[in-house]
Every structure is written in structure tokens, then in C-alpha cells.
Amino acid sequence: MLLRAQNVSRSFGALLALSGASLDVTEGEIVGLIGPNGAGKSTFFNCVAGDLTPTGGNILFNDVDVTRATPEAHAKLGIGRTFQVPATFVELSILENVMVGAFLRHPDRNDARAAALEVIEFTGLKAVASAPARTLGTPGRKRLEIARVLATQPKLLLLDEALAGLTPSEVQDAIALVRRIHAKGITIVIVEHIMEVILTLAQRVLVFNQGVTIATGTPREVVDNTAVIEAYLGRRHARNAGAHAP
Amino acid sequence: MFRFGIIVCAAFLLYPFFLPDDFYGRMAAEVLLAAIGASAWNILGGYAGQISVGHAVFFGIGAYAPLLIFTKFGLPPIVGVPVGILVSTAVTVVIGLPTFRLTGHYFSMATIAVAELIRLVISNWDYVGAATGLMGPAVARTWLDLSFRSPIPYYYIFLAVLACLLLLTWHLQRSRMGYYWRAIRAGERPARSLGVPVVRYKLYALLLSAGFTSVAGSLYSLMVGFIDPESGFGILKSVELIIIAALGGAGSLFGPLVGAMILVPLQTMTNSLYGGGGSGLTYIIYGGIIVLLARYEPGGLLDLWHRMMSRRAHRADVAAAKPHAS
Ligand SMILES: Nc1ncnc2c1ncn2[C@@H]1O[C@H](COP(=O)(O)OP(=O)(O)O)[C@@H](O)[C@H]1O
Ligand SMILES: [Mg+2]
Numbered sequence: 001m002l003l004r005a006q007n008v009s010r011s012f013g014a015l016l017a018l019s020g021a022s023l024d025v026t027e028g029e030i031v032g033l034i035g036p037n038g039a040g041k042s043t044f045f046n047c048v049a050g051d052l053t054p055t056g057g058n059i060l061f062n063d064v065d066v067t068r069a070t071p072e073a074h075a076k077l078g079i080g081r082t083f084q085v086p087a088t089f090v091e092l093s094i095l096e097n098v099m100v101g102a103f104l105r106h107p108d109r110n111d112a113r114a115a116a117l118e119v120i121e122f123t124g125l126k127a128v129a130s131a132p133a134r135t136l137g138t139p140g141r142k143r144l145e146i147a148r149v150l151a152t153q154p155k156l157l158l159l160d161e162a163l164a165g166l167t168p169s170e171v172q173d174a175i176a177l178v179r180r181i182h183a184k185g186i187t188i189v190i191v192e193h194i195m196e197v198i199l200t201l202a203q204r205v206l207v208f209n210q211g212v213t214i215a216t217g218t219p220r221e222v223v224d225n226t227a228v229i230e231a232y233l234g235r236r237h238a239r240n241a242g243a244h245a246p
Numbered sequence: 247m248f249r250f251g252i253i254v255c256a257a258f259l260l261y262p263f264f265l266p267d268d269f270y271g272r273m274a275a276e277v278l279l280a281a282i283g284a285s286a287w288n289i290l291g292g293y294a295g296q297i298s299v300g301h302a303v304f305f306g307i308g309a310y311a312p313l314l315i316f317t318k319f320g321l322p323p324i325v326g327v328p329v330g331i332l333v334s335t336a337v338t339v340v341i342g343l344p345t346f347r348l349t350g351h352y353f354s355m356a357t358i359a360v361a362e363l364i365r366l367v368i369s370n371w372d373y374v375g376a377a378t379g380l381m382g383p384a385v386a387r388t389w390l391d392l393s394f395r396s397p398i399p400y401y402y403i404f405l406a407v408l409a410c411l412l413l414l415t416w417h418l419q420r421s422r423m424g425y426y427w428r429a430i431r432a433g434e435r436p437a438r439s440l441g442v443p444v445v446r447y448k449l450y451a452l453l454l455s456a457g458f459t460s461v462a463g464s465l466y467s468l469m470v471g472f473i474d475p476e477s478g479f480g481i482l483k484s485v486e487l488i489i490i491a492a493l494g495g496a497g498s499l500f501g502p503l504v505g506a507m508i509l510v511p512l513q514t515m516t517n518s519l520y521g522g523g524g525s526g527l528t529y530i531i532y533g534g535i536i537v538l539l540a541r542y543e544p545g546g547l548l549d550l551w552h553r554m555m556s557r558r559a560h561r562a563d564v565a566a567a568k569p570h571a572s
Contacts, residue, residue, distance in 0.1 A: 049439060071435075071439050072438050072443050072444070081439055087435060089432035100425050103422045104441035112422070
């Protein structure tokens with residue numbers, strides 16, 4: 001088992017944002033995580049990546065207890081994450097952004113640069129590599145977010161709405177990128193609103209609502225689950241499907 | 247670019263040979279000294295983005311150490327330089343670890359509080375001369391006292407120290423350390439998620455920054471031969487380091503030097519115009535520079551220069567492309 005999150009809870013004052021979420025991920029999987037806004041998906045990612053300390057439960061990564069470890073220790077162990085709102089280093093160039101990630105495994109500058117250039121090529125950012133990161137729009141920043149974390153050579157990658165706000169054709173490119181990342185042997189947990197993305201990518205889906213897991217299964221099973229339809233798809237799926245129809 | 251560098255180096259090396267009198271020599275030495283202090287501040291405040299308003303603590307420690315060593319033990323003041331560095335770095339760990347939990351303005355305010363507290367302690371501590379301060383050797387006993395009548399030897403000592411500091415900064419800036427510092431400045435949260443041990447790298451920046459600020463303080467008291475709590479530990483000193491760095495461009499290698507070359511002559515001018523009473527005017531100038539920088543050029547003068555040059559290059563490109571297009 002690569003990741004074993006058991007009964008993870010997190011509260012903000014009186015608000016219980018996450019209440020006893022559990023998730024086991026085996027190496028090589030792509031797991032989808034869905035749920036309406038405010039369901040606790042990002043909070044769960046923050047707990048798994050060490051950005052927030054859970055108020056309850058525990059998290060094992062490769063049988064190492066990482067529940068209370070720092071974010072940098074998580075990165076070192078091989079847990080990488082993107083932020084829902086891209087946290088681009090706007091004062092740095094795109095290459096420099098990726099180099100910051102690459103320095104984790106390559107202390108030498110030239111090695112880090114070479115590794116970063118490889119990732120930049122892989123993620124299709126080569127044409128703009130030396131441009132300041134502030135010149136990127138949201139789709140570019142989402143891609144840079146992925147490139148930067150890939151440069152840290154993660155074993156487990158947590159993608160938090162990395163495809164939100166993209167046009168349908170950009171979504172197709174991004175799906176292809178996720179597939180290529182997966183083909184490299186990187187295990188992925190992906191949070192995404194667009195059902196089509198989850199259906200095409202994920203082998204297994206977890207549904208959150210108000211901080212609790214309300215369903216798990218294959219994408220098909222989840223889509224047919226009545227609790228899910230009520231909590232989430234009933235309101236949203238119709239709208240999303242409408243928005244993405246050609 | 248390379249040729250430009252050679253010319254600038256030659257200009258700094260040969261400058262003293264073209265001086266009409268010691269007034270300009272002293273001013274040039276002061277420019278270099280200010281550049282050392284501001285470059286030292288720049289490591290923490292510019293590259294790593296942690297705006298310390300308490301660097302006078304390290305400047306003061308560095309300034310007191312040589313004169314204290316001389317007054318108490320009769321040793322050459324220069325022996326105090328490594329002592330100052332040691333004490334400064336020790337203080338760094340004591341104040342760095344708790345204050346680094348704070349970010350942004352809270353960090354800056356904490357550094358002011360610590361610095362003012364230390365200034366008060368020094369002002370009331372008889373062993374270090376309390377409010378009157380300390381004196382250096384009146385006349386040089388040996389050359390080891392580094393007490394010269396002419397400003398020229400100081401000029402070259404300062405130039406050598408500044409060159410070492412800038413060389414080290416240049417090397418760090420292009421290594422992992424420099425990239426991590428800039429990542430921390432740009433955003434601690436994403437930096438940590440990419441594996442940057444933020445507290446450790448901030449501490450490295452603070453250690454280097456404090457050590458070199460202490461050296462700047464030592465060089466100051468070696469040249470002036472006198473130090474008191476206000477000129478060593480006063481908040482005006484901290485503010486001066488920031489303004490010089492920010493004026494030229496914080497987070498750039500030569501920004502502090504450029505800032506010093508503008509601000510120090512400006513200060514000398516106002517001081518000679520208004521006699522010793524110029525210090526009130528200093529506050530006004532500092533305040534004015536802060537307002538102007540914050541409003542129009544947060545990147546400092548070097549940044550403005552780079553942008554103007556790239557705009558010119560861009561215009562030249564466009565002009566060169568036009569005939570082909572038509
Ligand atoms: N840092 C925080 N402080 C207070 N409340 C928070 C914080 N982060 C998230 N929340 C709250 O926790 C709940 C879950 O948020 P989040 O995990 O971002 O949901 P999702 O990513 O599923 O949309 C929301 O009600 C949100 O307002
Ligand atoms: Mg979210």
C-alpha cells in the first residue's frame with residue numbers, strides 16, 4: 001500500500017471540514033476524488049501533503065507515519081501536490097520555477113537545470129521556458145504547477161482541480177498529460193469537477209460530501225449511486241454536462 | 247558586458263588616484279562601507295525577502311567589538327572583527343528562531359522591537375560605555391591598529407571586503423541556496439510543498455547577513471575610531487541599510503552598491519549644507535525615498551534601468567524588422 005489515510009479529520013474552529021475520511025491507494029492507481037464545493041477535498045489534500053495537521057486520524061506513506069510531518073518532509077518522501085489556486089512564483093521565470101522543484105533531487109545547479117528542462121519539454125512549456133511566470137494565464141499556470149511538482153520526482157501526485165478553468169481542447173491536452181505522467185509510473189489522486197475527466201482517467205472514485213465519504217467504487221458505480229446523485233450529481237452533473245456539450 | 251565590468255572594476259581601483267582632496271576619498275570610502283552593509287542586509291531582506299528593520303543590532307555588535315577589545319584588553323581593534331561576527335551569529339540564532347515563525351509585517355515589527363531593546367540595554371550598560379560609547383586608539387601604535395590619517399587605505403580595505411561579499415553573493419545567487427531564497431520570498435507555502443526547508447534556509451540567510459553586517463559595523467568603528475549606542479544600534483542605521491538596498495534594487499547583486507553611490511553623497515551634501523543639524527533632514531530624505539519607491543519603483547533603480555534597456559532593445563528589434571516586412 002502506497003498511501004493509507006485512516007479516519008482523517010480536520011476542523012477549523014467549530015467547522016468540521018473533514019470528518020473521518022479514509023483512502024487507501026496502491027502503487028500505479030489513478031484515484032478520482034469528487035464532491036460538491038466545500039466537501040473537504042482540498043482540506044484532505046492539505047492533510048495528506050502535510051500542509052495542514054489533521055485533528056484526528058493518521059496517514060501512512062510507504063508504511064511511514066507522516067501524519068505530523070512537515071510539507072518539505074512530504075516532498076522529500078515523494079508526495080507531490082498542486083494547489084487549486086496556482087501558487088506560481090511570479091517573480092521567477094518558468095524555468096526557474098521548475099528548477100526550484102528540481103533542486104530537491106539535484107543539488108547541483110547544472111543538474112537541476114537539465115532535469116528542469118526535461119520536465120519543461122515533457123509538459124509542453126518549452127516555447128516559453130525563459131519567460132517570466134507572471135506572463136502566464138491560468139491554463140499556463142496550472143501546467144507550470146504540474147511541471148514544478150513533477151521536477152521533485154514524486155511517487156504520489158495529488159492534483160487539485162488542475163484541469164478547472166480550461167477550454168475543452170485544453171482539457172483534452174491535460175488529460176493526455178496526466179496519462180503520460182501515469183505512464184511514467186507515478187500514482188495519482190485527482191480532484192476534478194468535470195465528470196468526463198474522472199470517467200476517462202480514474203480507475204476508482206471516492207465521493208466526499210460535507211467532510212465524509214459517501215460512496216466509493218468504479219466511476220460507473222459511483223455515477224449510478226443514488227446518494228451521489230442526490231448530494232452532488234443531481235445538482236451539478238446536469239449543469240456540467242450542459243456546459244460541456246459541443 | 248564583460249568589457250563594461252572591466253571598466254567598472256578599473257574605475258573603482260584607480261579612483262583614489264584622481265582625487266582632488268581627502269574629502270572625496272572619505273566620501274568614497276563611506277560609499278563602499280554603506281554598500282557593504284546594504285549588500286549584507288540584501289541577502290536576507292532582498293534575496294530571501296525577510297524585511298529586517300533590526301539589522302542595526304549586528305552593525306552595532308560589529309562596531310562595538312573592536313573598540314571593546316581595544317579598551318578592555320589593549321589588543322589591536324581588528325581582533326574584535328571575528329569576535330563581532332561570532333557574537334552576531336550567536337544573537338542570530340537566539341532571535342532568528344522565534345521571529346522566523348512570524349511572516350511579513352509581523353517579522354519586521356519584531357525585529358524593530360528586538361533592536362530597540364538591545365539599544366536600550368547598551369545605553370545603560372557601564373561596561374560598554376553606556377550612553378557615551380567607546381573610543382579607539384588616539385594614535386596608531388603599530389600599523390595593526392589600522393588607524394590611518396588618510397581615507398585611502400580604508401577605501402581599499404572596504405573595496406576588498408565588498409568584492410569578496412559580492413563574489414560570494416553572486417555564487418550563492420546562482421546555486422540552490424539562491425533559488426530557494428527567491429522561492430521563499432515568492433511564497434513560503436508552495437516553496438515548502440516543493441521540498442524547500444524554509445526555516446533552515448531563512449536561518450542561513452540571516453547568519454550570512456548578520457555576519458557581514460557585523461563586519462560593516464567593525465569597519466565603521468575602525469575608520470571612525472568612536473562608537474556610541476545611537477550610531478551603532480540606532481534605528482536610523484537599520485533604516486539606512488534598507489533604503490540603500492531598496493533604492494538601487496533589493497534582491498539584485500549590484501542594487502545596494504548603486505543605492506550607496508546615490509544616497510551617501512546626497513547625505514554628505516545635506517550634512518555639509520546644514521552643518522551637524524542635518525540629521526533631521528536625513529529623516530525627511532529617507533521618508534521621501536520610501537514614499538517614492540513604494541509608489542513608483544518598488545524594484546529600485548536597477549530594475550527601472552533594465553526595463554528601459556529592454557524596451558530600447560525591443561524598439562530596435564521592431565525597427566530592424568520593419569524594412570523586411572514592407
Ligand atoms: N484554512 C481554512 N480556514 C477555515 N475554513 C476552511 C479553511 N480551509 C477550508 N475551510 C472550509 O472547509 C470546508 C472544506 O473546504 P475545502 O476542503 O476547500 O473544500 P473543497 O476543496 O472540497 O471545495 C469549507 O467549508 C471551507 O470553507
Ligand atoms: Mg478545493
